[in-house]
Amino acid sequence: MISIRVQPDDFDVGAxxxxxxxxxxxxxxxxxxxxxxxxxxxxxxLEHYPGMTEKALRDLAGHAxxxxxxxxxTVIHRVGTLRAxxxxxxxxxxxxxxxxxxxxxxxxxxxxxxxxxxxxxxHRAAGETWVEARSADDTAAKRWDGxxxx
Amino acid sequence: MALDILYFAWVRERVGxxxxxxxxxxxxxxxxxxxxxxxxxxxxxxxxxxxxERLRCALDQEIAPMTADLxxxxxxxxxxxxxxG
Numbered sequence: 001m002i003s004i005r006v007q008p009d010d011f012d013v014g015a016x017x018x019x020x021x022x023x024x025x026x027x028x029x030x031x032x033x034x035x036x037x038x039x040x041x042x043x044x045x046l047e048h049y050p051g052m053t054e055k056a057l058r059d060l061a062g063h064a065x066x067x068x069x070x071x072x073x074t075v076i077h078r079v080g081t082l083r084a085x086x087x088x089x090x091x092x093x094x095x096x097x098x099x100x101x102x103x104x105x106x107x108x109x110x111x112x113x114x115x116x117x118x119x120x121x122x123h124r125a126a127g128e129t130w131v132e133a134r135s136a137d138d139t140a141a142k143r144w145d146g147x148x149x150x
Numbered sequence: 151m152a153l154d155i156l157y158f159a160w161v162r163e164r165v166g167x168x169x170x171x172x173x174x175x176x177x178x179x180x181x182x183x184x185x186x187x188x189x190x191x192x193x194x195x196x197x198x199x200x201x202x203e204r205l206r207c208a209l210d211q212e213i214a215p216m217t218a219d220l221x222x223x224x225x226x227x228x229x230x231x232x233x234x235g
Contacts, residue, residue, distance in 0.1 A: 033235055046234070047159055049227060052211035077234060089235050109235060117208065117227075118234025119159035130160050133231030 002061045002073045006053050008080040010087055016074055020094040023072040029101035030092035031109045037084035040124045044131075046079045046088065049117035053077070056116045064093065064108055068100040075108060077118065107144050114141040151176070153220075155184075157198070158229035161205065164198035181207040181226060182216040188228075198228075206231055 001023065005011075013032060020028045035044050061073040072094035082088060091112065093104035120131040156169040178184050182202055189199035199205070207216055208227040220226070 047162075048234070049156070049158060049208070049211070049229070052208060052227070055211060113235035114232065115213070116234050117158070117229065117232055119230065120233045121159070130230065131233040133233050137235075 001071060002058065002065065003075070004054055004057045004061060005076045006048060006050075006057070006079060007076070008078060010078070011076050011090060013087070013090065016076070016090060016092060020072045020074060020092055023094045025071045025094045025096050025101075027096065027098045027101040028072075028092060028094045029098070029105040030090065031105055032087055033089040033109070035082050035084050035086050035088055038122075040126070041084055041122045042125065043081055043083050043123040044088070045081045045121045045123065046077075047119045047121070048077075048079050052117050057112070060108060060111050060115060063111075064104045067107070068093070068095060068104040070095050070100065070104055073104070073108070075112070077112070077116070079118075081123075110137075110140045110144060113137045151178075151220075153184075153223070154225040155188075156225065156227040158227065160230060161198045161228050164194045166194045179220060180217050181209070181214065181220070181228070184220070184226060185216070185228065204230060 057075050061075055064073055070093050074092045076090040078088055091108040093101045095101040114137055122129050151174045152171055153174050154171050157165045162168050178187050185199045185202045188195045205228050209223045210225050
């Protein structure tokens with residue numbers, strides 16, 4: 001019921017949603033992240049830590065399933081060089097009701113941003129720069145801390 | 151003690167390799183100690199490890215504090231704060 005993939009290739013959002021819809025719940029929520037063409041960004045290169053990445057994503061999905069009554073979780077993260085507008089990441093959760101699906105989906109993407117070993121490098125006409133971590137991402141991830149924290 | 155040491159993102163670019171096995175001197179007890187020892191190798195290492203506050207680490211593929219005990223760890227990774235998603 002947990003599907004984790006780290007891959008250079010693109011994915012079919014419709015097919016991923018259909019697979020979760022087939023799990024028998026009443027709700028599927030998803031988030032798709034794209035390469036934003038900020039300030040002339042033409043492409044991004046996604047680097048990761050093979051071995052640890054898959055484990056970190058599997059742990060994250062496991063935390064989500066222990067915290068919400070889910071019948072399916074999918075996490076896909078692309079690696080390598082991706083053009084502006086390309087899909088980077090997809091997280092989705094299926095449950096009986098919308099609240100669990102929506103909350104689990106937000107949890108997955110917030111925590112993925114701070115807990116999974118990926119690094120982004122932006123490519124512009126002027127050159128390449130590594131993206132700096134944002135404190136807003138730490139704040140977003142921390143909102144899931146608490147008595148029933150994963 | 152031989153350790154597999156991995157580098158990612160700009161740490162990898164400054165060091166010049168993605169990973170290597172190094173014989174670590176006794177007295178290197180934490181990732182912070184290891185970063186200081188690596189910085190002492192000079193060149194790209196000195197650049198990569200000049201400011202350990204900018205670095206994060208993982209011990210045997212688990213995120214850990216820079217002050218953790220290296221103990222029986224076999225693989226140490228150094229990298230900047232993660233920026234996926």
